[in-house]
Amino acid sequence: MNTSKRWLPRTFKVALLTLLLLWTLIPICWMVLSSFKANDIITASTPRVLFSPTLEHYASLFSSGNSLWPYLLNSLFIAGTSTLIAVVLGCMAGFGLSRIRIKGKQHLAFWIISTRMAPIAAVIVPLYLLFRYLYLLDTHAGLIVAYLSFNLPFAIWLMTAFFDDLPPDLEEAAMIDGATKLQAFRYVVLPLMTPGLVTTTILCFIFAWNDYAFAQTFSGPNTQTIPIAAAQLLTQTGIDWGKLLAIGTIVVCPMAIAGLLVKRWLVQGLTLGAVK
């Protein structure tokens, strides 16, 4: 009786997950696959799975003239720096917020995360004006600050949840063992925070790496990121599908691979407190 009761939902679950997986994976796989096709195959009306692969689109992306390198370096530098700052500050603030005993702590925590909930569109214009006065338009610092405005509250909130999960007994034991607060943090708390740090780092990096709206508004000739480069291929005279698919692959693959590499920690991090 029990098995027959669970049999249907289980089939249903598998079917649902399969659909979801196909929905997610097919476009990505198709994009990666097609980025190795010659232009005439990409645009052919019958889709082809078998073809002789070519690297011509990648080669042309990095060839002199209109190289992708500056965009790639901008993306790496801006996303990397803003992620680093967000995670370092988020880690420290999260630790403080988790351990401090003050009235209205939840309200403070909620206020911090609520700043992350504003839609990007709502802050773009004010930020634009602010950046113009501060001469931050078309600077790396400007974009880093823009991403921080979203990633920092998110990192603080996420790290607070991770620290809440770590019993304070451990750092107290360390302090009784003769550690200063900083040593207890360095030797006991931080090593146990790996899942939290990895999860926060990846989620922050993805946000900055994928962003188009901020980059479109605040960047200039010197600071354009990869999503901007992709958009520039959509011109009025036509769409260079081959290059576009190659850029798409370059944007997506590093994130997917990083995600797979740290899957263990990421899952542990995202299910936060669900399993003890």
Place this chain on the structure above:
Amino acid sequence: MATLQLNNIVKNFGSTQVIKGVDLEVKDREFVVFVGPSGCGKSTLMRMIAGLESTTSGDIFIDGERINDVGPADRRLAMVFQSYALYPHMTVEDNMGFNLRLAKVPKAERREKVLAAARILQLEELLDRKPRALSGGQRQRVAIGRAIVRNPSIFLFDEPLSNLDAALRVQMRIELARLHEELDATMIYVTHDQIEAMTMADKIVVLQGGVVEQIGSPMALYHHPANRFVAGFIGSPKMNFLDVEIRGADAEGVDVVLPGGDCRVPVKGDGVSTGDKLTLGVRPEHLKIDDQGPLTGKILVIERLGGTTSLYLENGDSQWILVADGDVTSRVHDQIRFSFDPACAHLFKRNGEALLHRHCHPLVASESK
């Protein structure tokens, strides 16, 4: 070598007062147990001694030196947490040697000291394991080992045995007592279990609602409880209580009215007058079946433990527990009479305060010498 002194310690969490003025003196090498029901402030008091909580007011002295403003790292204490608080990412050896590593002790010397402590606790085989690969009892020993390696002036234990099963708890209790002997150290131990307190302590501090109810040796608390709370808390099964009326009282004793005849309890009756209502307290092991006894009851339940038998009695709305020999022949529903030695009885005033016994119990008297 370490003494500890608490002077009028108070602790508030926000607007609630959790510790309400505690005074205590701990002698060198003494084993002191804080005991009391859950939530009475035992852990808070211990955490203040450890420096993990600040004091709202009052002073803490270790070896005569005021340490209120000294951080936990510099109080030279070791603490065993209820959760053990082993560092999950370190091996047993690194866990035990962590304080030496912080003190920058060279590796060889570190290993030597860890090994010495591991030998005391039979942990040599486990030194390379991580805490998650240990059983509850082994984790417990590692936590104690870590405290030993620290070579502290005072050991603090916060309910260290409460996560172990009953058999292991008894074994660790004995081991801790042995350890106290062997290390010759001052130890403070928190528990809600009065049996742990009775079996291990040199001195018991009974706490309730942030107030010290009584401080004394196990035998002093057993034979001369200062009030009704201590009387009920110490001893197992619990002391029987009966509301009684007073026939007469003087400095030599108090005459109590009982259903089957009066009885003179040898306590100092100053301030008590005829007609007063007091509470009589008699421990189950001091009640005995007695056909001429002044008390009666019907047996509700019999628990035979082999060596002793517990009889649960009822008479009207009063309940009694009587601990008798293992081979009593009474049966459930029997109506029995019972009595007690008045010298073993206690009388409590309405406010719970005990009337002083005229004679000090010989065991207690010999302790104070």
